[in-house]
Amino acid sequence: MSPISAPAPLAAKEAASVFQSVRAQTETLVAPLSEADMMLQSMEDASPAKWHLAHTTWFFEEFILKPRDPDYRTIDDRFAFLFNSYYVQAGPRHARDKRGLVSRPGTSEVMDYRHHVEAGLHSILDANRDDANDIAALVELGCHHEMQHQELLITDLLHALSYNPLLPAYRDPQPMPVTQEISLTFTSHDGGLREIGHGGTGFAYDCENPRHQTYIAPFQLADRPVTNRDWIAFMEDGGYLNPTLWLMDGWATTQREEWTSPLYWWSEDDVWWSFTLRGPQPVNLDAPVVHVSYYEADAFARWAGARLPTEAEWEVAASLKPIEGNFLESTALRPLPNGGLWGDVWEWTQSPFTPYPGFTPPDGAIGEYNGKFMINQMVLRGGSCATPLAQMRPTYRTFSYPHQRWQMLGLRLAKDDTRG
Template structure:
């Protein structure tokens, strides 16, 4: 939900809606029907489900409450395409989404078109309460942007099991680069404020703005690279329990982790599977697809630590939001980390912070209150966005969250350390 909302004009809401929906369609356009049905694990969902669920969100939370005569193309879609909103009714099992071969893709496309037309009509006919509707449309668009990132990362995981290692986007060589030296910037700390202060969109979990005490710290000017990670691997970092949290080492041992997800060695060279198909590992690009456990172990091995989310926000909140992020339809972007000293984009950066409520946080009433609050346990905060995060979604206060064992998202890390 929003914090201190600044409602969009209805025309602005429609423009945001059109751009957002067009980006989703552009992401799905290169896929064949069989691609859209892939579900490789419970954490991931098929592309067809993402297309339908993001549509259901607008229908369930905007159209149905405000249009008494609204009729869905199929009332069963509410059961099939709800995700976790228990107050919105029963839902299909998450781990069986890939078994829903029907409705077919054409029916889902018709569902999207029906909801888009109905939403446009609603904004035209409800000018008296259009600010509230526009606010919900904005939330729905940001919700769909989150699913755009999930769409491509879930797809990558699904395609990775195909022995043909197909390319979602045309292969493209990385630019030739040279190693960027690791440097740290010192920050004085003290009593600082973090969190969203209003004046634009934010999720409810980004506020309230509040004070935090920070001791002096240093934070790296670039993320950890593949070159750095290979040094960790070659030094036996995965096998040495001294660097690991006990639960992390047990997970790594059980899962057989000895490299980032999607890596393999071929003719003494490291390769990785990407949305552009098999690629040699770019040594100076940020390492990606590593869990919190691996990131924490690397930081200990390197003589540092992971930053807290407050340190990350304070260090970079004055940096303009620009970098390797997902663009609009027609300019989707690289969809892979690129070499360079970027701050925003490329990889989400694990922090040492639990995903917990800020002081004074209260989830909204109703089903929309389930958006973030119910997940505030046993997860870690990541900051900074990734190459698969839509650029309009990024803010310096944006906090995403995942479980510490998960790897399939665009996860990387940046080092921090205490300042003398």
């Protein structure tokens, strides 16, 4: 069984070009980092930059080179233990919360490992093989996997740097554009029986399939994300202090964690500040709010007299919009004002991450990519300022636990359309 559902995978030559481009982008992201930066791990959910470099390399080695190239020899057999993540069928793994303690191999050795695997990949792609299409499909999956880790790499780094009292910047500070408040308006969408899920010929993860019909009631979707200005009004109205706005688990979490604002925010001389990848900056009132949990997003929506959209509603609306916005390629590395439907922040939906009707995971360890996470997590849509543009399509589903905040997580409001 193919690990992806796209019936027309990349040709080998095209796969080699995409592979080279993605690998180069990852190395560009780590170029500003010191050896010490590469080791930082601030919590179990996050991983060191060096581990991301090695794990994405292990993925290509484990799922393509080892099973497909009998002449391939790994640079170090021990790396399979160090750099596996959660693939139980691929063998034992180093403890997730101890990745920051692996000082050796050093960064230079990890880079040697990357280049060794890259040479092996190019060699197998250059060969005239009967299974060339299958290999190209696996390379495409590996490239999208690495793009996901590009986003994780810099958001994990942001979390780690936030613990440094000096609040160092990953990239040079840049001032936010001066903007004006954009009023909150909604666009109405008709209901009915609609199709969602992937059904095209391009790349998609297994969890985006199969395409299927679902009923959607008439709804309204906000024309912009919730902004920092909106969020400050919620805070000033006692949103974090009013238990009637919160789900039970959300209220327990916010009390236990003592949440009073989004992650990375603090107040100084009556001005709200936030720590960003470009260092400490005053909160831009008209930029989308970011680093809020599902619990916070749901409480805000109740306070605003609205709700979060379902993922089906979001996908139906997104299918009408071109995919353009503030993604990783813009190098802004933070949400910008005047955001549209795509980019800036991942948007929480009220939909749990569960399988679509008829979903079947691929055979083998590759089937662990998404299927075993389809419990206790919520779907987000739309990509963020840290997401590579090539990842995006209307059907793309990512997911997080309701309490998580360190990713670029925001929200957009929805309402039932009761105009009759």
